[in-house]
Amino acid sequence: MSTVSVKHHQMFIDGKDVDAPQAFEIRSPATEELVCTIAKGSVEHADAAVESARRAFESGVWSRKPKEERAAIMKRIADRFGEELEELIELETMANGATVRQATGFHCGLAAPHMLYFAEQAESYEFERAIPTKAYPTHSVNTIIREPVGVCAAIVPWNFPLVLGLWKIGPALAAGNSIVVKPDEKTPLSLLRAAQIAYEEGVPAGVFNIVTGDGAEVGARLASHPDVDKVAFTGSTAIGREIMRLASGTVKKVSLELGGKGGVVMMPDADLSYSIDGALFGCMLYSGQICESGTRLFVHKDKYDEVVAKLVERASTIKLGDPTDYDTDMGPVVSARQRDRILGYLDQAKADGATFALGGGAPEGPEFEKGYWIAPTIITNVTNDMQIAREEIFGPVLVVIPYDSIDHAVELVNDSEYGLTAGVWSTDYEAASELAARLRAGTVWINNWHMVDPSLPFGGYKQSGVGRELGPDALNEYTEAKHVHLDLAGRHDRLPFDLLISTPLPE
Numbered sequence: 001m002s003t004v005s006v007k008h009h010q011m012f013i014d015g016k017d018v019d020a021p022q023a024f025e026i027r028s029p030a031t032e033e034l035v036c037t038i039a040k041g042s043v044e045h046a047d048a049a050v051e052s053a054r055r056a057f058e059s060g061v062w063s064r065k066p067k068e069e070r071a072a073i074m075k076r077i078a079d080r081f082g083e084e085l086e087e088l089i090e091l092e093t094m095a096n097g098a099t100v101r102q103a104t105g106f107h108c109g110l111a112a113p114h115m116l117y118f119a120e121q122a123e124s125y126e127f128e129r130a131i132p133t134k135a136y137p138t139h140s141v142n143t144i145i146r147e148p149v150g151v152c153a154a155i156v157p158w159n160f161p162l163v164l165g166l167w168k169i170g171p172a173l174a175a176g177n178s179i180v181v182k183p184d185e186k187t188p189l190s191l192l193r194a195a196q197i198a199y200e201e202g203v204p205a206g207v208f209n210i211v212t213g214d215g216a217e218v219g220a221r222l223a224s225h226p227d228v229d230k231v232a233f234t235g236s237t238a239i240g241r242e243i244m245r246l247a248s249g250t251v252k253k254v255s256l257e258l259g260g261k262g263g264v265v266m267m268p269d270a271d272l273s274y275s276i277d278g279a280l281f282g283c284m285l286y287s288g289q290i291c292e293s294g295t296r297l298f299v300h301k302d303k304y305d306e307v308v309a310k311l312v313e314r315a316s317t318i319k320l321g322d323p324t325d326y327d328t329d330m331g332p333v334v335s336a337r338q339r340d341r342i343l344g345y346l347d348q349a350k351a352d353g354a355t356f357a358l359g360g361g362a363p364e365g366p367e368f369e370k371g372y373w374i375a376p377t378i379i380t381n382v383t384n385d386m387q388i389a390r391e392e393i394f395g396p397v398l399v400v401i402p403y404d405s406i407d408h409a410v411e412l413v414n415d416s417e418y419g420l421t422a423g424v425w426s427t428d429y430e431a432a433s434e435l436a437a438r439l440r441a442g443t444v445w446i447n448n449w450h451m452v453d454p455s456l457p458f459g460g461y462k463q464s465g466v467g468r469e470l471g472p473d474a475l476n477e478y479t480e481a482k483h484v485h486l487d488l489a490g491r492h493d494r495l496p497f498d499l500l501i502s503t504p505l506p507e
């Protein structure tokens with residue numbers, strides 16, 4: 001297809017559209033058709049964006065704007081996300097292949113409420129707190145002030161570009177920072193639109209910039225840039241380690257949301273009338289390309305065969321197809337690379353002796369000849385030490401492993417280098433809560449999954465990350481705490497200077 005007929009998108013730097021000599025092609029994951037081109041930014045563009053962000057920050061045009069005004073602008077941005085939901089869905093799904101149903105409820109539907117939460121935080125966050133002090137050694141007034149860190153960089157993946165971007169942009173703006181965002185090269189469209197909307201609603205030029213470019217070039221430059229104060233990243237654990245290393249050169253603040261291998265315990269008393277669909281929902285939503293998915297299902301040995309049979313029966317009804325059709329349950333995976341990566345994991349699982357109770361490769365049919373497809377896959381005869389049970393597959397792939405006792409289930413769930421999410425299916429709420437307390441993960445869902453709420457913290461134990469996004473403390477990651485001490489003693493003999501100079505000044 002000729003590139004003449006498709007739209008070209010530029011970057012957004014210093015309040016302006018900025019083009020680059022080279023371009024990326026964005027192809028539909030469902031059809032492989034060219035849908036648009038994007039400016040391919042370079043290190044120079046990253047530097048220009050950081051310079052603009054720094055200038056805006058130092059000018060005080062946003063960083064010293066009264067918090068009520070920042071909040072009002074952010075609320076208007078949230079409204080626009082609601083008003084332009086359909087356009088955002090189209091921009092997001094043409095590049096990442098999410099079904100329109102998922103994008104409405106999740107990928108883009110969450111944008112407005114999440115932005116609204118941060119708009120409210122801009123007003124309600126405790127930017128200043130007076131601490132009562134004793135009059136010893138001297139009488140003083142002490143204040144803790146939370147100030148914006150300065151210039152933030154956000155490096156965002158392709159699975160939920162808009163929402164995962166807003167988890168960084170929202171608190172950064174609420175606290176008064178400037179930000180440079182680097183979306184994944186495959187999926188920058190919804191974030192580019194978000195930056196334009198923000199500018200139109202009154203976020204000053206330079207405060208919110210988008211640079212599109214390769215991770216290893218533009219992303220790495222932002223993570224190591226001497227004038228970036230904080231870097232926030234969501235993506236693979238391997239690149240997360242690299243971001244940490246790059247940021248260490250100038251001791252930047254770092255927050256990382258990385259991989260997961262969510263362990264789920266189906267207790268013997270689980271109500272299968274909803275837990276079976278729940279386990280599939282937890283693992284296979286958006287073709288399993290979610291870091292917080294529940295991908296290892298541990299089932300009591302007495303219930304194992306029944307649960308596997310029901311999982312296969314229900315997963316067989318998941319309808320793959322055109323993601324723009326509201327009746328489609330599951331779309332493609334994001335790229336040929338991602339599909340091949342998943343197929344590689346499935347080959348290895350087979351070689352390791354696992355059995356495919358369902359799926360195990362690409363679906364068959366003429367409609368799947370183009371695009372990047374993986375059929376819902378359920379794997380049995382698998383142990384927790386196999387690669388398929390240890391590494392993040394990022395596909396619609398569920399491993400089902402039997403356990404003997406609750407202690408055994410806890411051991412299996414916690415035997416992972418990851419600790420992002422875990423879950424329990426049970427009708428005994430007390431037992432489920434006791435079990436939840438023993439699972440080493442940042443979020444534990446009991447009898448549900450994917451319940452991400454902007455007012456509740458999200459992040460990982462172990463190698464799933466550093467720091468927390470969302471929740472009442474989200475702005476802590478985007479502010480520095482400053483202690484200001486105002487001494488009220490006002491008399492030499494009451495001040496502790498005699499620790500150094502024992503005789504006061506003669507009168």
Ligand code: NAD
Pocket residue numbers: 155156157158159182183184185213214215216217218219220221223234235236237239240242243257258259260290291338341392393394
């Ligand atoms: P990735 O970690 O390579 O990419 C995430 C982001 O990091 C993208 O914006 C990318 O451009 C950028 N990036 C890549 N290399 C970089 C570097 N050297 N310096 C700075 N930034 C860099 O993820 P991927 O390759 O797209 O996917 C691979 C696997 O990662 C997936 O199969 C999945 O297991 C995992 N993943 C996890 C998440 C998540 O939400 N935690 C998201 C996407 C991918």
